[in-house]
Amino acid sequence: MSDNHETSEDQSPPERDGDAQEKDGRTLRRSRRRRTGLVALLSFAVLLAGLGIAVFALVGRPVSAPPWLKAQIEERINAGSQSVEVAFGDISLVVEEGWRPRLVMRDVDFSDAEGRRLLTLSDVEGTLSARALIRGELRPARIWLDGAQVALRRDQDGRVGLSWGAEGEPQTSRAEARNFAELIDGADRFLVTPILSSLTSVEVDGLTMRYEDARARQAWTVDGGRVWLDRAGDDLTLRGDFALLTGQEFATTLEASYTSRIGDAAANFAVSFKDMPSDDIARQSGVLLWLETLRAPISGAMRASVDETGALGPVNATLQIGAGVLQPTDKTRPIPFQSVRSYFTYLPETQTMQVDEFAIDSAWGSARAEGQVVLGDMTNGWPDEFVSQLQIRELIANPNGLYETPVRFDAVTGDFRLRLDPFDLRLGEMVVSDRGHALHLSGRLRAEPEGWDVSLEGQMDGIAPDRLVQLWPPGAVPKTRAWVEANVLSGTLSNLQIGLKSRPESKPDIYLGFEFDEAETLFLNSMPPIRKARGHATLYQHQFTVRADAGEVRAEQGGVVDISGTSFVVEDVRKKPAPARITVNSNSTITAALSLLDRKPFRFLTKAGQPVTLADGRAVARGQIDLVLKKDLPADQVSYNITADLSKVRSTRLIPGRSFSAAVLDVAVDNRRLQIKGKGRVGKVPVTGSFTAPLGKPGARSEVRGTVELSQRFVDEFRIGLPRGTVSGAGRADVAIDLQKGKAGTFSMSSNLSGVGLRVPAIGWALGQKTRGTLKVSGRFTKPMQIDNVLLNAPGLKTSGRVELTPRGAFKSARFPRVRVGSWFDGPVALIGRGAKSPRVEVQGGRMDLSKTEIGAGSGSGATGSNAGAGGPISVKLDRLRISEGISLTGFRGEFSTAKGFDGTFSGRVNGAAPVTGVVAPRNGRSAFSIKSSDAGGVFKSAGLLTNARGGDFNLSLVPRGGKGSYDGLLKVRQVRLRDAPAMAELLNAISVVGLLEQFAGSGILFQEVEARFRLTPKQAIITKSSAVGASIGISMDGIYDLASGRMNMQGVVSPIYLINGIGAVFTRKGEGLIGFNYTLKGTAETPRVGVNPLSLFTPGMFREIFRRPPPKVSP
Structure with missing residues (x-):
């Protein structure tokens, strides 16, 4: 490369001077650097060459x-x-x-x-x-x-x-x-x-x-x-694995990776870990903060990325949580689980977790869920809450091993909010789908310093009784659950309400409520089940209540009992045995109600010795039964207090031998007694009273106490046999009936007779309705019924006796050893039944005083009204029948009838001597008498009027007139001879009729005809007109005779030689002649005082009235 650079520099075109000089300078400097570098390179080459020789010799060393x-x-x-x-x-x-x-x-x-x-x-x-x-x-x-x-x-x-x-x-x-x-x-x-x-x-x-x-x-x-650290070009990968010293019994390993491009802020990173303590990992990211509530080892992996701006991209996480517990604080009771698995993606831009799966398996149950979680209220990268919406599938629950078999639910959806400081899980709404019904839950789980604070509320539209029992943990109020399982046999439960509140260091408070319909349930093991029941049940503050708004119980006898409004309450389900109360409301026939009351453990009717068919009618009952819930409950541990309204009552058993009816009766029953009271009728007789039967006392006596109407209806109902009209008006009598199992019942009745009118025409006695007296009746309910004593104590009538009935209950006889009627009768009386006819009256002795009575009161001749033909025969045997003062009949015998008033025949002896016979017949509402004797003299002598009268026929008529004991009398005597009568002797001596006096003292004076009209009262005999005529004398007399003292105040005329002198009677009175002596007669029969007016001899008969007073007058 250097050569290339140098070649390029040599072939560069020439530049301008200034530029050339500058360029020459740069060229000079480059040349120097090249030379320096060349020297260094040659030196390093020499060095490497030397070293190479040595290294070649020492390869690998x-x-x-x-x-x-x-x-x-x-x-x-x-x-x-x-x-x-x-x-x-x-x-x-x-x-x-x-x-x-x-x-x-x-x-x-x-x-x-x-x-x-x-x-x-x-x-x-x-x-x-x-x-x-x-x-x-x-x-x-x-x-x-x-x-x-x-x-x-x-x-x-x-x-x-x-x-x-x-x-x-x-x-x-x-x-x-x-x-x-x-x-x-x-x-x-x-x-x-x-x-x-x-x-x-x-x-x-x-x-x-x-x-x-x-x-x-x-x-x-x-x-x-x-x-x-690996770099391939600009691609950078960083990986690592570590062993964490966590102080746990298990080892924690961690692997991490990071990939990016050099110079590019975007990167991907991942981390995986095994058995990392949950609290160690929870605080590494806000999205994992919820893990700090757990105490368990966690394995898993997380993948995430950041973009060119450094913003965090989605975080994908997989968590495998081993066996551990949910325990936010040391004081909260741990909730164990076996494993938890979670797959989720966290989206930072929305702060949400997309949960693809959340699975938990524990002894409390298992669940699979998915949904999303929102991290809310972020502070310094930490969320204050997690708000989630989850759909739970495959939910199997058995919290704390409460169920023998875990319960399974179809599907669950729920909204949750979790706060971690302190731990506070709120359940906004959870919907549990179970067998076609939906359970809506809401609640809260909060970790307090002392422990868990739990509250849960739920509603469910419906549930079957067996499903309710399946979901009800056996250990949660087990007695109540057992009662529901054993006693709710079938039906539909709806509107289920549940609630749970549990504070730290205190027992949970559980609420349960549900409605039921078409249910069949037992309220007592010994009772028939309640059918077609509709109502609601609640468990609140340890009290369990079941109320039936509708329902019925079919009794063994009497039909269906409507128990709408009946409730069953367990006062405190925590107690063992738990006390319970049944509040009874029922509507049924009386027989059905009594049939239930006679089942175990009550046996009310059996204890009272009465059948369940005691009465017919309707019964509306209410009350309460207190008991404890345990098997084979003794009767003495059942307390009850029940009242009932009986209507349309009819009974032939409540009062033996009698039909009883009532429109309304009140019934009360408790542990001590059964009582029925109210107004009713025995037959047609109104009664008011109560029936009381002691309970729990074998052999105890039942009793009836009340009042009965005394009236003609009473006479008819009890077949007393009194003639119509004997009783009028209506009064009250107090009635007491005592009944004892195995013995004949007894009864008694008493009355003051106020309001009752009594009338016995045959004896002339009556009791006004405003007059009081005493009536007492007692007897026994045998077959036939026995009336052992009848006592009547009323003004004018006092008696006591007994009544005997026929085997069919009809009147047979009534015997009264002593009957006292006013002051005029005292003797035994018997009434002898004659079937449907009026009874026969028998008087078997005693005494009677006609002067003090109106005996024989009736309709008289041609009797009409209700009494006509109603009377029965009367047989009388009296020791003495007193006619008036000093005049009585002894050995009186009579046979009478009251069919047309009091009539009949009788016989007797006047004051025990002269026999007489007579007839009694009704007249003017009383009795008229006709008395005859063939010994008029004996009659006069027996009566104490004329001691020396002999022979003659006696005929006396007494017709009732005026007040009681008053009669108008007509006396007729034929052929009576009178001798040695003091009053007559005194009179004859006074008029100096020597022949007559001698005749009177000898064989006596014969009176062919004696006739007298008088008014007989209880105190005196008022002679208005009388005469005695014979061939030798005629006498007229009028005046007053005092019956009590025997004193007389008479006046009249004595006409001697009446055979001739009696011609003047045409102008005077019978017994008076043309010539006669006016006289007065006073004193007693034994010591008479006679006064004669001699001048009256010269007064013609028609003018004789000027020498005497008018005869006494009586009222018509």
């Missing part, structure tokens, strides 16, 4: 350079580098086969221009460029380094610096850059320096490097590292 040559080499090397000074302790030359020289230097020191040592290498070997040697230049072609020590540091801003030197010695950084790419780019400028212009490769062995990363707040040491 190292030859140490002499000091002068060592100095020449150092000078030549340093002459090619303007900023670095090289010094070495020893240098030797080895000629390899093929005449390739290799330079070996020992203890090589690199210093800067100021003499500060930059780097010390124990061994440096290299080959020299033959072309450069020909040009007289020492330029390495290949270099081998061994024992290099460097320090690499990255500050908080990402700037990097490289320094050389042994650890512990002062180090001066000679290379700084904004990032690793720029640092490597700086090597380009170094490689284009003349001394390295021929370099094709550099190999570094035994590299020791200290890497300090201020951004990651970590430091690493690389020992035994190797680095290769």
